[in-house]
Amino acid sequence: MEYCNLIKIIKQKKELNSLSDEFVLGIIKIYLKNEMPKLLENQEWLNNTKNKYFRTVVKNVRKNLREVHGAFKKKGYDKKYKLLDEIKSLNDFEGHAKILKLHTSTAERLKNYIEIYGKILEKVYKVESLLDLGAGLNPLSIPFMDFKVGTYYAVEVAEDDVEFINAYFKKFNIKGHAFVKDLTYVDNLPEVDVCFMFKLLDTLESLKKDVTKELISKVKAKWLVVSFATKSLGGRKVISKKRTSWFKKIIKAYEYDTFEVDNEYFFVVRKDL
Numbered sequence: 001m002e003y004c005n006l007i008k009i010i011k012q013k014k015e016l017n018s019l020s021d022e023f024v025l026g027i028i029k030i031y032l033k034n035e036m037p038k039l040l041e042n043q044e045w046l047n048n049t050k051n052k053y054f055r056t057v058v059k060n061v062r063k064n065l066r067e068v069h070g071a072f073k074k075k076g077y078d079k080k081y082k083l084l085d086e087i088k089s090l091n092d093f094e095g096h097a098k099i100l101k102l103h104t105s106t107a108e109r110l111k112n113y114i115e116i117y118g119k120i121l122e123k124v125y126k127v128e129s130l131l132d133l134g135a136g137l138n139p140l141s142i143p144f145m146d147f148k149v150g151t152y153y154a155v156e157v158a159e160d161d162v163e164f165i166n167a168y169f170k171k172f173n174i175k176g177h178a179f180v181k182d183l184t185y186v187d188n189l190p191e192v193d194v195c196f197m198f199k200l201l202d203t204l205e206s207l208k209k210d211v212t213k214e215l216i217s218k219v220k221a222k223w224l225v226v227s228f229a230t231k232s233l234g235g236r237k238v239i240s241k242k243r244t245s246w247f248k249k250i251i252k253a254y255e256y257d258t259f260e261v262d263n264e265y266f267f268v269v270r271k272d273l
């Protein structure tokens with residue numbers, strides 16, 4: 001494959017090395033199509049790593065990939081297996097919190113988990129099966145749920161997150177399965193009671209415009225719980241809730257409720273498969 005070497009070099013950065021080659025290739029192609037379409041036609045630049053085009057593509061695709069995935073990993077992300085070993089039981093909240101603090105999204109949500117799951121349960125009365133899309137480390141918040149999940153499916157583009165979630169499920173005998181998938185291509189998702197899409201859709205839209213519409217129509221779930229950040233990564237800038245008006249248009253045919261916690265705005269949508 002012509003792009004093999006380019007992908008290998010892009011993935012040399014530690015925070016990006018768990019992304020699948022196919023996913024990185026997809027991001028390279030989107031970047032080239034939008035920013036440097038001529039490089040798609042004449043591919044000689046791919047044979048010379050010192051070439052200025054090669055170096056520009058490496059730099060900018062890495063930047064885009066960090067926005068999609070790498071930026072969420074906090075310092076010490078590699079310690080998660082050690083921390084998992086130290087968790088004694090599903091009631092060990094402190095042990096779970098140490099891991100949840102390693103990913104920006106779960107770290108920011110940590111103090112609100114009980115409130116969030118309580119609010120979700122006011123609208124959703126059955127969570128026998130749950131599908132968590134773009135899960136990150138969110139499955140580690142199971143102890144904060146005041147409902148018992150029968151089967152927990154988690155989908156992530158990052159292979160190391162998927163391995164880790166499966167190790168967690170195994171350690172505590174949780175009926176669940178995590179799998180690697182690029183959600184810009186929607187197919188074969190399990191049918192469930194509830195589907196979480198926490199802080200995912202802005203990222204997916206940046207990869208493929210209008211993918212949300214397809215995703216919402218294809219996900220087979222009775223309820224969707226979708227969230228958006230109301231503060232930028234790290235909490236510095238306020239992001240207006242009006243920015244979700246594009247999403248409201250997509251779900252206008254369904255009944256839905258909203259609620260808000262510190263940095264996050266939630267939609268609970270009654271979809272009925």
Ligand SMILES: C[S@@+](CC[C@H](N)C(=O)[O-])C[C@H]1O[C@@H](n2cnc3c(N)ncnc32)[C@H](O)[C@@H]1O
Pocket residue numbers: 068069072105106133134135136137138155156157158181182183184197198199200203204207
């Ligand atoms: C902002 S984080 C949110 C993580 C988690 N949902 C939470 O809120 O705690 C977005 C997650 O989506 C994942 N992601 C990004 N693009 C994806 C794609 N195309 N397919 C599947 N997952 C993706 C990233 O790896 C990242 O873990």
